[in-house]
Amino acid sequence: MSNTVHFPPLFHGMALTGTADPFAKAQAQAIMGCDAGLVVYNLAADQLRAAMVFAPEVPLRAAMPVLISCAIGFQNALGALAPPEVGVHLEWPGTIRVNGARCGRLRIAASHQDPAAEPDWIVVGLELPLIPANADTPGITPDDTALYEEGCVDIRTDDLLSAWVRHSLVWINRMEEEGLKPLTTEWRGLAHDLGEEVNWPLSAPPETGTFLGTDEHFGALLRSGETTRLLPLTHLLEGTT
Structure with missing residues:
Protein backbone atom coordinates (compact mmCIF):
# COMPACT_ATOMS: atom_id res chain seq x y z
CA MET A 1 0.00 0.00 0.00
CA SER A 2 2.89 2.37 0.70
CA ASN A 3 3.69 2.80 -3.00
CA THR A 4 0.20 4.21 -3.65
CA VAL A 5 0.57 7.17 -1.27
CA HIS A 6 0.97 10.38 -3.25
CA PHE A 7 2.29 13.58 -1.68
CA PRO A 8 2.32 17.17 -2.94
CA PRO A 9 5.62 18.71 -4.13
CA LEU A 10 8.30 19.13 -1.46
CA PHE A 11 6.76 16.34 0.66
CA HIS A 12 8.21 12.83 0.70
CA GLY A 13 7.28 9.67 2.55
CA MET A 14 8.86 7.10 4.85
CA ALA A 15 6.75 3.98 5.35
CA LEU A 16 6.97 1.99 8.58
CA THR A 17 5.59 -1.44 9.40
CA GLY A 18 4.73 -3.49 12.47
CA THR A 19 4.42 -1.54 15.69
CA ALA A 20 6.82 1.27 14.70
CA ASP A 21 5.55 4.69 15.82
CA PRO A 22 5.68 7.41 13.13
CA PHE A 23 5.48 10.24 15.68
CA ALA A 24 8.60 9.03 17.48
CA LYS A 25 10.39 8.18 14.23
CA ALA A 26 9.68 11.61 12.74
CA GLN A 27 11.14 13.30 15.80
CA ALA A 28 14.23 11.12 15.60
CA GLN A 29 14.63 11.98 11.90
CA ALA A 30 14.18 15.68 12.66
CA ILE A 31 16.81 15.57 15.38
CA MET A 32 19.21 14.00 12.86
CA GLY A 33 18.54 16.88 10.46
CA CYS A 34 16.10 15.49 7.88
CA ASP A 35 14.51 17.86 5.38
CA ALA A 36 11.19 19.48 6.15
CA GLY A 37 8.31 17.82 4.36
CA LEU A 38 9.09 14.32 5.55
CA VAL A 39 5.92 12.29 6.15
CA VAL A 40 6.47 9.17 8.26
CA TYR A 41 3.53 6.77 8.22
CA ASN A 42 2.34 3.35 9.28
CA LEU A 43 -0.80 2.08 7.55
CA ALA A 44 -1.81 -0.94 9.62
CA ALA A 45 -5.01 -2.93 9.34
CA ASP A 46 -6.40 -1.48 12.56
CA GLN A 47 -5.10 2.10 12.55
CA LEU A 48 -3.59 4.92 10.52
CA ARG A 49 -0.62 6.67 12.10
CA ALA A 50 1.44 9.39 10.47
CA ALA A 51 3.60 12.41 11.27
CA MET A 52 4.83 15.40 9.32
CA VAL A 53 8.11 17.28 9.88
CA PHE A 54 8.18 21.08 9.55
CA ALA A 55 11.02 23.61 9.80
CA PRO A 56 9.41 26.95 10.72
CA GLU A 57 11.33 30.19 10.38
CA VAL A 58 9.41 32.03 13.09
CA PRO A 59 9.36 31.82 16.91
CA LEU A 60 7.63 28.80 18.37
CA ARG A 61 4.58 30.80 19.51
CA ALA A 62 3.91 31.89 15.92
CA ALA A 63 4.65 28.42 14.53
CA MET A 64 2.35 26.47 16.83
CA PRO A 65 -0.85 27.07 14.78
CA VAL A 66 0.56 24.55 12.30
CA LEU A 67 -1.23 22.08 14.60
CA ILE A 68 -4.53 23.83 13.89
CA SER A 69 -3.78 23.83 10.15
CA CYS A 70 -3.17 20.08 10.25
CA ALA A 71 -6.30 19.49 12.33
CA ILE A 72 -8.46 21.44 9.87
CA GLY A 73 -6.63 19.67 7.06
CA PHE A 74 -7.66 16.32 8.48
CA GLN A 75 -11.27 17.43 8.90
CA ASN A 76 -11.35 18.63 5.30
CA ALA A 77 -9.70 15.43 4.04
CA LEU A 78 -12.06 13.08 5.85
CA GLY A 79 -15.02 15.29 5.01
CA ALA A 80 -14.20 15.00 1.31
CA LEU A 81 -13.86 11.20 1.40
CA ALA A 82 -16.55 10.19 3.90
CA PRO A 83 -20.30 9.89 3.26
CA PRO A 84 -22.03 13.28 3.65
CA GLU A 85 -23.78 12.27 6.88
CA VAL A 86 -20.47 11.77 8.71
CA GLY A 87 -19.69 14.71 11.00
CA VAL A 88 -16.08 15.55 11.91
CA HIS A 89 -15.20 18.02 14.67
CA LEU A 90 -12.07 18.99 16.55
CA GLU A 91 -11.20 19.41 20.21
CA TRP A 92 -8.64 22.07 21.14
CA PRO A 93 -6.28 19.53 22.78
CA GLY A 94 -6.12 17.58 19.49
CA THR A 95 -8.82 14.94 19.88
CA ILE A 96 -10.79 14.17 16.72
CA ARG A 97 -14.54 13.65 17.01
CA VAL A 98 -16.42 11.63 14.39
CA ASN A 99 -20.21 11.73 14.73
CA GLY A 100 -19.68 13.10 18.24
CA ALA A 101 -17.44 10.31 19.58
CA ARG A 102 -13.67 10.38 20.08
CA CYS A 103 -11.85 8.93 17.09
CA GLY A 104 -8.11 9.48 17.22
CA ARG A 105 -6.04 12.59 17.84
CA LEU A 106 -3.38 14.95 16.62
CA ARG A 107 -0.13 15.49 18.54
CA ILE A 108 2.71 17.98 18.38
CA ALA A 109 6.35 18.13 19.44
CA ALA A 110 9.14 20.62 18.80
CA SER A 111 12.89 20.89 19.25
CA HIS A 112 12.33 23.06 22.34
CA GLN A 113 9.48 24.64 24.29
CA ASP A 114 10.58 28.30 24.45
CA PRO A 115 7.73 30.30 22.85
CA ALA A 116 10.02 33.20 21.93
CA ALA A 117 12.74 31.15 20.20
CA GLU A 118 12.69 29.73 16.69
CA PRO A 119 12.52 25.92 16.75
CA ASP A 120 14.74 23.76 14.58
CA TRP A 121 11.74 21.56 13.79
CA ILE A 122 8.12 20.80 14.62
CA VAL A 123 6.46 17.41 14.21
CA VAL A 124 2.67 17.02 13.96
CA GLY A 125 1.35 13.49 14.41
CA LEU A 126 -1.96 11.84 13.54
CA GLU A 127 -3.41 8.71 15.13
CA LEU A 128 -6.69 7.31 13.79
CA PRO A 129 -8.26 3.99 14.83
CA LEU A 130 -9.89 2.12 11.97
CA ILE A 131 -11.53 -0.65 13.97
CA PRO A 132 -12.48 -0.52 17.68
CA ALA A 133 -9.99 -1.82 20.19
CA ASN A 134 -12.84 -3.62 21.95
CA ALA A 135 -14.44 -5.15 18.85
CA ASP A 136 -15.64 -8.19 20.84
CA THR A 137 -17.54 -6.01 23.32
CA PRO A 138 -19.28 -3.30 21.27
CA GLY A 139 -20.81 -0.43 23.22
CA ILE A 140 -18.56 -0.75 26.26
CA THR A 141 -17.05 2.68 25.57
CA PRO A 142 -19.81 4.61 23.78
CA ASP A 143 -17.85 7.88 23.68
CA ASP A 144 -15.07 6.23 21.65
CA THR A 145 -15.39 5.06 18.08
CA ALA A 146 -13.31 4.00 15.08
CA LEU A 147 -13.44 5.16 11.48
CA TYR A 148 -14.93 1.99 10.02
CA GLU A 149 -17.66 1.99 12.66
CA GLU A 150 -18.91 5.33 11.32
CA GLY A 151 -19.77 4.37 7.75
CA CYS A 152 -16.27 4.96 6.36
CA VAL A 153 -15.21 1.39 5.59
CA ASP A 154 -14.72 2.19 1.90
CA ILE A 155 -12.12 4.88 2.53
CA ARG A 156 -8.60 3.74 1.62
CA THR A 157 -6.04 4.73 4.21
CA ASP A 158 -3.50 5.72 1.57
CA ASP A 159 -6.06 8.07 0.02
CA LEU A 160 -6.87 9.56 3.42
CA LEU A 161 -3.19 10.05 4.25
CA SER A 162 -2.54 11.75 0.91
CA ALA A 163 -5.57 13.99 1.38
CA TRP A 164 -4.53 14.91 4.93
CA VAL A 165 -1.13 16.14 3.77
CA ARG A 166 -2.60 17.96 0.79
CA HIS A 167 -5.37 19.74 2.73
CA SER A 168 -3.01 20.59 5.60
CA LEU A 169 -0.64 22.22 3.13
CA VAL A 170 -3.48 24.37 1.81
CA TRP A 171 -4.17 25.72 5.30
CA ILE A 172 -0.49 26.18 6.14
CA ASN A 173 -0.07 28.23 2.96
CA ARG A 174 -3.14 30.30 3.82
CA MET A 175 -1.80 30.90 7.32
CA GLU A 176 1.52 32.11 5.92
CA GLU A 177 -0.07 34.31 3.24
CA GLU A 178 -3.20 35.65 4.97
CA GLY A 179 -2.45 35.35 8.68
CA LEU A 180 -4.58 33.54 11.25
CA LYS A 181 -7.99 35.07 10.49
CA PRO A 182 -9.10 32.45 7.89
CA LEU A 183 -7.78 29.69 10.15
CA THR A 184 -9.67 31.09 13.13
CA THR A 185 -12.93 31.39 11.18
CA GLU A 186 -12.69 27.83 9.85
CA TRP A 187 -11.67 26.32 13.17
CA ARG A 188 -14.48 27.95 15.16
CA GLY A 189 -16.99 26.25 12.88
CA LEU A 190 -15.41 22.86 13.62
CA ALA A 191 -14.61 23.26 17.33
CA HIS A 192 -16.12 20.73 19.70
CA LEU A 233 -0.99 26.25 22.45
CA THR A 234 2.54 25.35 23.60
CA HIS A 235 0.82 23.61 26.52
CA LEU A 236 0.12 20.77 24.09
CA LEU A 237 3.77 20.16 23.22
CA GLU A 238 5.07 16.70 24.03
CA GLY A 239 8.65 15.95 25.00
CA THR A 240 11.16 15.00 22.34
CA THR A 241 12.29 11.44 21.95
Whole structure:
Protein backbone atom coordinates (compact mmCIF):
# COMPACT_ATOMS: atom_id res chain seq x y z
CA MET A 1 0.00 0.00 0.00
CA SER A 2 2.89 2.37 0.70
CA ASN A 3 3.69 2.80 -3.00
CA THR A 4 0.20 4.21 -3.65
CA VAL A 5 0.57 7.17 -1.27
CA HIS A 6 0.97 10.38 -3.25
CA PHE A 7 2.29 13.58 -1.68
CA PRO A 8 2.32 17.17 -2.94
CA PRO A 9 5.62 18.71 -4.13
CA LEU A 10 8.30 19.13 -1.46
CA PHE A 11 6.76 16.34 0.66
CA HIS A 12 8.21 12.83 0.70
CA GLY A 13 7.28 9.67 2.55
CA MET A 14 8.86 7.10 4.85
CA ALA A 15 6.75 3.98 5.35
CA LEU A 16 6.97 1.99 8.58
CA THR A 17 5.59 -1.44 9.40
CA GLY A 18 4.73 -3.49 12.47
CA THR A 19 4.42 -1.54 15.69
CA ALA A 20 6.82 1.27 14.70
CA ASP A 21 5.55 4.69 15.82
CA PRO A 22 5.68 7.41 13.13
CA PHE A 23 5.48 10.24 15.68
CA ALA A 24 8.60 9.03 17.48
CA LYS A 25 10.39 8.18 14.23
CA ALA A 26 9.68 11.61 12.74
CA GLN A 27 11.14 13.30 15.80
CA ALA A 28 14.23 11.12 15.60
CA GLN A 29 14.63 11.98 11.90
CA ALA A 30 14.18 15.68 12.66
CA ILE A 31 16.81 15.57 15.38
CA MET A 32 19.21 14.00 12.86
CA GLY A 33 18.54 16.88 10.46
CA CYS A 34 16.10 15.49 7.88
CA ASP A 35 14.51 17.86 5.38
CA ALA A 36 11.19 19.48 6.15
CA GLY A 37 8.31 17.82 4.36
CA LEU A 38 9.09 14.32 5.55
CA VAL A 39 5.92 12.29 6.15
CA VAL A 40 6.47 9.17 8.26
CA TYR A 41 3.53 6.77 8.22
CA ASN A 42 2.34 3.35 9.28
CA LEU A 43 -0.80 2.08 7.55
CA ALA A 44 -1.81 -0.94 9.62
CA ALA A 45 -5.01 -2.93 9.34
CA ASP A 46 -6.40 -1.48 12.56
CA GLN A 47 -5.10 2.10 12.55
CA LEU A 48 -3.59 4.92 10.52
CA ARG A 49 -0.62 6.67 12.10
CA ALA A 50 1.44 9.39 10.47
CA ALA A 51 3.60 12.41 11.27
CA MET A 52 4.83 15.40 9.32
CA VAL A 53 8.11 17.28 9.88
CA PHE A 54 8.18 21.08 9.55
CA ALA A 55 11.02 23.61 9.80
CA PRO A 56 9.41 26.95 10.72
CA GLU A 57 11.33 30.19 10.38
CA VAL A 58 9.41 32.03 13.09
CA PRO A 59 9.36 31.82 16.91
CA LEU A 60 7.63 28.80 18.37
CA ARG A 61 4.58 30.80 19.51
CA ALA A 62 3.91 31.89 15.92
CA ALA A 63 4.65 28.42 14.53
CA MET A 64 2.35 26.47 16.83
CA PRO A 65 -0.85 27.07 14.78
CA VAL A 66 0.56 24.55 12.30
CA LEU A 67 -1.23 22.08 14.60
CA ILE A 68 -4.53 23.83 13.89
CA SER A 69 -3.78 23.83 10.15
CA CYS A 70 -3.17 20.08 10.25
CA ALA A 71 -6.30 19.49 12.33
CA ILE A 72 -8.46 21.44 9.87
CA GLY A 73 -6.63 19.67 7.06
CA PHE A 74 -7.66 16.32 8.48
CA GLN A 75 -11.27 17.43 8.90
CA ASN A 76 -11.35 18.63 5.30
CA ALA A 77 -9.70 15.43 4.04
CA LEU A 78 -12.06 13.08 5.85
CA GLY A 79 -15.02 15.29 5.01
CA ALA A 80 -14.20 15.00 1.31
CA LEU A 81 -13.86 11.20 1.40
CA ALA A 82 -16.55 10.19 3.90
CA PRO A 83 -20.30 9.89 3.26
CA PRO A 84 -22.03 13.28 3.65
CA GLU A 85 -23.78 12.27 6.88
CA VAL A 86 -20.47 11.77 8.71
CA GLY A 87 -19.69 14.71 11.00
CA VAL A 88 -16.08 15.55 11.91
CA HIS A 89 -15.20 18.02 14.67
CA LEU A 90 -12.07 18.99 16.55
CA GLU A 91 -11.20 19.41 20.21
CA TRP A 92 -8.64 22.07 21.14
CA PRO A 93 -6.28 19.53 22.78
CA GLY A 94 -6.12 17.58 19.49
CA THR A 95 -8.82 14.94 19.88
CA ILE A 96 -10.79 14.17 16.72
CA ARG A 97 -14.54 13.65 17.01
CA VAL A 98 -16.42 11.63 14.39
CA ASN A 99 -20.21 11.73 14.73
CA GLY A 100 -19.68 13.10 18.24
CA ALA A 101 -17.44 10.31 19.58
CA ARG A 102 -13.67 10.38 20.08
CA CYS A 103 -11.85 8.93 17.09
CA GLY A 104 -8.11 9.48 17.22
CA ARG A 105 -6.04 12.59 17.84
CA LEU A 106 -3.38 14.95 16.62
CA ARG A 107 -0.13 15.49 18.54
CA ILE A 108 2.71 17.98 18.38
CA ALA A 109 6.35 18.13 19.44
CA ALA A 110 9.14 20.62 18.80
CA SER A 111 12.89 20.89 19.25
CA HIS A 112 12.33 23.06 22.34
CA GLN A 113 9.48 24.64 24.29
CA ASP A 114 10.58 28.30 24.45
CA PRO A 115 7.73 30.30 22.85
CA ALA A 116 10.02 33.20 21.93
CA ALA A 117 12.74 31.15 20.20
CA GLU A 118 12.69 29.73 16.69
CA PRO A 119 12.52 25.92 16.75
CA ASP A 120 14.74 23.76 14.58
CA TRP A 121 11.74 21.56 13.79
CA ILE A 122 8.12 20.80 14.62
CA VAL A 123 6.46 17.41 14.21
CA VAL A 124 2.67 17.02 13.96
CA GLY A 125 1.35 13.49 14.41
CA LEU A 126 -1.96 11.84 13.54
CA GLU A 127 -3.41 8.71 15.13
CA LEU A 128 -6.69 7.31 13.79
CA PRO A 129 -8.26 3.99 14.83
CA LEU A 130 -9.89 2.12 11.97
CA ILE A 131 -11.53 -0.65 13.97
CA PRO A 132 -12.48 -0.52 17.68
CA ALA A 133 -9.99 -1.82 20.19
CA ASN A 134 -12.84 -3.62 21.95
CA ALA A 135 -14.44 -5.15 18.85
CA ASP A 136 -15.64 -8.19 20.84
CA THR A 137 -17.54 -6.01 23.32
CA PRO A 138 -19.28 -3.30 21.27
CA GLY A 139 -20.81 -0.43 23.22
CA ILE A 140 -18.56 -0.75 26.26
CA THR A 141 -17.05 2.68 25.57
CA PRO A 142 -19.81 4.61 23.78
CA ASP A 143 -17.85 7.88 23.68
CA ASP A 144 -15.07 6.23 21.65
CA THR A 145 -15.39 5.06 18.08
CA ALA A 146 -13.31 4.00 15.08
CA LEU A 147 -13.44 5.16 11.48
CA TYR A 148 -14.93 1.99 10.02
CA GLU A 149 -17.66 1.99 12.66
CA GLU A 150 -18.91 5.33 11.32
CA GLY A 151 -19.77 4.37 7.75
CA CYS A 152 -16.27 4.96 6.36
CA VAL A 153 -15.21 1.39 5.59
CA ASP A 154 -14.72 2.19 1.90
CA ILE A 155 -12.12 4.88 2.53
CA ARG A 156 -8.60 3.74 1.62
CA THR A 157 -6.04 4.73 4.21
CA ASP A 158 -3.50 5.72 1.57
CA ASP A 159 -6.06 8.07 0.02
CA LEU A 160 -6.87 9.56 3.42
CA LEU A 161 -3.19 10.05 4.25
CA SER A 162 -2.54 11.75 0.91
CA ALA A 163 -5.57 13.99 1.38
CA TRP A 164 -4.53 14.91 4.93
CA VAL A 165 -1.13 16.14 3.77
CA ARG A 166 -2.60 17.96 0.79
CA HIS A 167 -5.37 19.74 2.73
CA SER A 168 -3.01 20.59 5.60
CA LEU A 169 -0.64 22.22 3.13
CA VAL A 170 -3.48 24.37 1.81
CA TRP A 171 -4.17 25.72 5.30
CA ILE A 172 -0.49 26.18 6.14
CA ASN A 173 -0.07 28.23 2.96
CA ARG A 174 -3.14 30.30 3.82
CA MET A 175 -1.80 30.90 7.32
CA GLU A 176 1.52 32.11 5.92
CA GLU A 177 -0.07 34.31 3.24
CA GLU A 178 -3.20 35.65 4.97
CA GLY A 179 -2.45 35.35 8.68
CA LEU A 180 -4.58 33.54 11.25
CA LYS A 181 -7.99 35.07 10.49
CA PRO A 182 -9.10 32.45 7.89
CA LEU A 183 -7.78 29.69 10.15
CA THR A 184 -9.67 31.09 13.13
CA THR A 185 -12.93 31.39 11.18
CA GLU A 186 -12.69 27.83 9.85
CA TRP A 187 -11.67 26.32 13.17
CA ARG A 188 -14.48 27.95 15.16
CA GLY A 189 -16.99 26.25 12.88
CA LEU A 190 -15.41 22.86 13.62
CA ALA A 191 -14.61 23.26 17.33
CA HIS A 192 -16.12 20.73 19.70
CA ASP A 193 -17.45 21.92 23.08
CA LEU A 194 -17.15 25.62 22.27
CA GLY A 195 -19.09 27.44 25.00
CA GLU A 196 -19.45 24.22 27.00
CA GLU A 197 -17.86 22.79 30.13
CA VAL A 198 -14.71 20.79 29.34
CA ASN A 199 -12.52 18.38 31.25
CA TRP A 200 -9.22 18.01 29.43
CA PRO A 201 -6.76 15.47 30.91
CA LEU A 202 -3.73 17.53 29.96
CA SER A 203 -2.29 17.59 33.47
CA ALA A 204 -3.04 16.48 36.98
CA PRO A 205 -5.62 17.61 37.93
CA PRO A 206 -7.32 17.96 34.52
CA GLU A 207 -7.94 21.37 32.98
CA THR A 208 -11.60 22.22 33.53
CA GLY A 209 -13.91 25.15 32.89
CA THR A 210 -16.09 26.69 30.21
CA PHE A 211 -14.28 26.75 26.89
CA LEU A 212 -14.77 30.31 25.63
CA GLY A 213 -12.64 30.01 22.50
CA THR A 214 -9.08 31.02 21.71
CA ASP A 215 -6.87 34.10 21.77
CA GLU A 216 -4.97 35.49 18.79
CA HIS A 217 -2.34 32.74 19.09
CA PHE A 218 -4.92 29.93 19.44
CA GLY A 219 -4.43 29.62 23.18
CA ALA A 220 -7.53 28.20 24.89
CA LEU A 221 -9.57 30.47 27.15
CA LEU A 222 -11.17 28.61 30.07
CA ARG A 223 -13.51 30.30 32.54
CA SER A 224 -14.04 28.99 36.05
CA GLY A 225 -16.43 31.16 38.05
CA GLU A 226 -15.25 34.76 37.68
CA THR A 227 -11.75 33.77 36.52
CA THR A 228 -10.67 33.27 32.93
CA ARG A 229 -7.30 31.70 32.32
CA LEU A 230 -5.27 31.09 29.20
CA LEU A 231 -3.74 27.80 28.11
CA PRO A 232 -1.18 28.61 25.41
CA LEU A 233 -0.99 26.25 22.45
CA THR A 234 2.54 25.35 23.60
CA HIS A 235 0.82 23.61 26.52
CA LEU A 236 0.12 20.77 24.09
CA LEU A 237 3.77 20.16 23.22
CA GLU A 238 5.07 16.70 24.03
CA GLY A 239 8.65 15.95 25.00
CA THR A 240 11.16 15.00 22.34
CA THR A 241 12.29 11.44 21.95
